[in-house]
Amino acid sequence: MINDELLKRFFSNQCTTEEARMVANYLQEHPDMLEKYLPEAEFLQLQEEGHFPETVSQQWLKNIHQQTVSGDNRKKWAKRLAIAAVTAGVLVGGTMLLFHRNQQKIAAVNPGLTINTPSEQQQLTTNTSQKAMAILLPDGSIVQLLPAASMVYDKEFRENRNIYLTGEADFTVAADKLHPFIVYSGELYTTALGTFFHVKAIPGEDMISVRLNNGKVMVQGSINKKKIINDVVLTPGKELKYYRKTGKAFVSDFNTRGTDVLVKAGNNGTGYTKPDWYKFNNQPMSQVLDQLSNYYGIAIYYYPSDVMEIYFDGKFEKTDSLEKILTDLTLPNNLKLIRNDSGFIIKRK
Numbered sequence: 591m592i593n594d595e596l597l598k599r600f601f602s603n604q605c606t607t608e609e610a611r612m613v614a615n616y617l618q619e620h621p622d623m624l625e626k627y628l629p630e631a632e633f634l635q636l637q638e639e640g641h642f643p644e645t646v647s648q649q650w651l652k653n654i655h656q657q658t659v660s661g662d663n664r665k666k667w668a669k670r671l672a673i674a675a676v677t678a679g680v681l682v683g684g685t686m687l688l689f690h691r692n693q694q695k696i697a698a699v700n701p702g703l704t705i706n707t708p709s710e711q712q713q714l715t716t717n718t719s720q721k722a723m724a725i726l727l728p729d730g731s732i733v734q735l736l737p738a739a740s741m742v743y744d745k746e747f748r749e750n751r752n753i754y755l756t757g758e759a760d761f762t763v764a765a766d767k768l769h770p771f772i773v774y775s776g777e778l779y780t781t782a783l784g785t786f787f788h789v790k791a792i793p794g795e796d797m798i799s800v801r802l803n804n805g806k807v808m809v810q811g812s813i814n815k816k817k818i819i820n821d822v823v824l825t826p827g828k829e830l831k832y833y834r835k836t837g838k839a840f841v842s843d844f845n846t847r848g849t850d851v852l853v854k855a856g857n858n859g860t861g862y863t864k865p866d867w868y869k870f871n872n873q874p875m876s877q878v879l880d881q882l883s884n885y886y887g888i889a890i891y892y893y894p895s896d897v898m899e900i901y902f903d904g905k906f907e908k909t910d911s912l913e914k915i916l917t918d919l920t921l922p923n924n925l926k927l928i929r930n931d932s933g934f935i936i937k938r939k
Contacts, residue, residue: 592616716740726930734760758790782807801829855890856883866908875900886912889933896938
C-alpha cells in the first residue's frame, strides 16, 4: 500500500528495490504527487546541473524538447523524467540526484556545515568495478571503496575532514587531533581522529553498520536536528548496527582477525640513513617494504594478505629510485603498484 511514510522513505533513498518500483509505478499514475516531494523548480535545477543518470536524461530530455504541445503536457513529461531519474537512483544505489537531496538533509542537521554539489573544490569518486578501489585522501588517509559505492570529499582538507559516503567502505584514518575525520552515511555520522573502521550504508537497506578495527570512533545519528540514537563510542572489536525501520541501535562484538586491512609500511620514525647499497636475503616482503619506507621517507601502503608468502633476495644501490625498486618487487609477483601524491599503494592485480 502506498502511503506518506513509504513516499518519504522513497525520496530519502531508504526503501527496498521492490518498494522503489512500486512507488515509481504509483507516481507515473499520479504525477501531481511528485510536486510535494520533488518540486519542479528543484527538478529543473538538478537537470541543469547534470545530476540525472546519463542514459535516463538523454532519453527523456529528448522527448521533452521535442514536444510542441501545451505547458501541462510538457510539465507531465518533466515529472515523468524526474520519476525515471529517481527510480534509477534508487535502483543503482546512489545517483547524484539522491546525493543532492542527502546533502540538504545533512545541512539541515548540521547548520554549521557548508555543503555544495561537487565542484572544482570537491571530488566525487564512484567505484563502478567489481573489486574494491583503494583511494588515497589528501591527508594520507586510505579509503577502500567497495563496488557500487561512491563518496564525495574536498580535494584539500582545511578544517574538518568530511566524507559523504553512499554504499560500503573501509577507512584507515591518518592521525590528526586538530582536524576530526567525519564520515556521513545516511542518518549516521562517525567521527574519528586516527583509526581503522568500516562503514556500510547501502541505499534501500534497513541497516547501517559501523565496525571498529582499531583506535576509537564516536557514532552519532540525527534527522532534522533531532537525535535518533545516543552517542556511542566504539572500541576495537565493536560494531554498531542501526535499523532505520525501528530507529534502534545495538552494539555487539565482531571478529577482528584477518589480513585484508590496508597497512602502512615502516615505523614513521626519522633519522634513518640510507646506505650506499643494501641487500635483502630471503626476507619477507613486509620487512622489505618497512625498510624501504624508512630509508626513503616515503609512505608505502599494502595488504598483508597480498605479500604474506612472498620473500625477496636482491641488491639495490643508493642511487636507485624507490619507484624502480618497488616496480622490481611487484612486477614478478603479480602485484600492482599505484603511485599517488602521498606515496605508493601495493595491491594484488
